[in-house]
Every structure is written in C-alpha cells, then in structure tokens.
Amino acid sequence: MQFSFRLPVATHILLCIERFKDEYKATSTFLASSVNVNPVIIRKTLGQLKAAGLVDVAAGVGGAKLTKSPEDITLWDVFQAVEEDEDLFHFQENPNPKCPVGRNIHGVLGDRLEEVRQHMLADFKKVTIADLLASIEAKEAAE
Amino acid sequence: MQFSFRLPVATHILLCIERFKDEYKATSTFLASSVNVNPVIIRKTLGQLKAAGLVDVAAGVGGAKLTKSPEDITLWDVFQAVEEDEDLFHFQENPNPKCPVGRNIHGVLGDRLEEVRQHMLADFKKVTIADLLASIEAKEAAE
C-alpha cells in the first residue's frame, strides 16, 4: 500500500519550473517530457498546485511560474495540495458496539495514528524545494 | 490516498485475543463478530500475524493466542506483518535522463521520503498492544 505518484510528480514539476525558469517556458508538454507522464496529468497537477497558491499558470499563452521563492515551499505544501486531508488508515465503519474493543478501537487507535500522521506532516515541513534543488545540483557537480 | 483496513483490523484482532483470552476462544467467527468483517478476512490476517510470529493459531480445534505479552507487541510489529515493506510513495519509473531534475529526483526526493517513513516506523514502535488495551479500559471505566 502506497501513496500515489502525485507528490513526487508535483515536486518534480516545481523543481523543473524553478530550475529552468530562465531557459524554457514551463508548459505542460515541456514538463511532461521531463517527468515522463502524459501532459494532461501535468495540467491536472498544475491545477492543484495553482489552487493551493503555489504556482501561477498562464492560460492561453502557456507556462507556469512559482508564486513564492523555493525556500518558502515545503513538501508539506505540496502534499496538502495534491493529497486529501484524511486519516492515514481506513477504519471499519461498524465494529460491534457490544464489544468493549469494538466500540473503542476507532477512538483509541485513531488517536495514536493521527499523532503519527502529524509527525509525518511536520517532517514534510522541514524539506523545501530549494533544499531539493541544492541536492540535485550537488549531485550533478559531484560526477 | 490511504492505507487499507489491514493495520486497524490486525490490531483489533490482537486486542480481542488478549482482552477475551480467559472468556472466549478466539475463533475467526468470534473475532469477525467484533471487527465486523468476513471471517475469511480474519483468517487471512491471522495467517499474516502468525507468519510474523505474533500469534499461534490452533488448526482444527480453533482459536488464536498471543505468543508474547502485549507489552512486547508494538504497532510496528503489526504494520510489518500486514503491509509490504516498500516506499511510501510511487516514483515514476522512467523520468527523462537528459534532464538534471529527471535523472536525480528519485535519489534526492526518495532519500527524504525514506527518512519520513523511518520516523513513522519509529513512531509505531512506541505504541504497544498493552497501551491500547489500557486506553480502552480507561475509556470503559470513564463513563
């Protein structure tokens, strides 16, 4: 069980926009060629990033730009933009209310799992687009 | 995007086995009536917990028992028993190798996300079946 491609794809998009901002217009076709997914997927994801206020997309003329500096965009922003804000795990809707375990498990286990999720979100906040771009440049320079 | 029912169901099973160990034989039918899923799901999950060494299941005569004390079983054990040990997110298989972002994103972003996953697993280790049972008893006593 895994999360979908969406966070990695959205992150890839933001990195490409920033990395090539002075060289290429960031159209869905251009971005699709780096990520290697269908341009429609790029447009949908770009739509989510736009709704979250992370990018501006030029209708008609084409191209996307970041609305903030890459130091100010974290994986948390990206995750919130492309994933539903929901529990980490599914819970059985109707456990047996006559069983002490059944009638309390959602509350008790759900609380613990929500804490885990909050830690995960806090971790996401520690990583910025600028960090990732710096790591990429470092790797490029290394070899 | 969420993880499946499996961790909550498996946890529910372990809690019921322990909670009712002196009152009822923990058959798949009995457990199914508390969790409210099909007994076959219980048997499959019980099979995973058995493979992970967390329970003994009596073939033929029926019933399951914990192999360790509930203080020594954590959500990490349960998670490992029922979920694949894989990346948290899918990555695009073939990003463009001619693009500096495309050829480095898996390495760079994958590393950060793996750290997040390790933190999540560490969080799971902090919660035991005994903790959860204590919380349930506390809730029961409260009202």
Added chain:
DNA sequence: CTTATTGTAATCGATATCATTACAACACAA
C-alpha cells in the same frame, strides 16, 4: 484569424481491496 496552450470531461485498462462461496485438511470428542 491563426497558433499554441490551458482546462476539463469522458473513456479505457490496470490494479488493489474486501466480500463471499466453496471445500479440503485438521483436531478432537463421542
């Protein structure tokens, strides 16, 4: 008006999950 692009809907195939039925294997008791 032409051109390139975005935004969006619709459809398709693939995959995963859980529910359910069915049945052989098994352990124990009468």
Added chain:
DNA sequence: TTGTGTTGTAATGATATCGATTACAATAAG
C-alpha cells in the same frame, strides 16, 4: 471411526482508484 467445528486457501465478483489517452472548448498573443 465418525461427526463436529474450525482453519487454510483458492476462486470469483463488486467496487474504487489511478494513470493514460483522446477530444475539444476557452484563452491569449501575434
């Protein structure tokens, strides 16, 4: 030995989600 209750497992079906793809109206600029 036979009967009963149970486990282990295979097979099937319904449902949901995801990503790929096609299609096309709306948009902006020359």
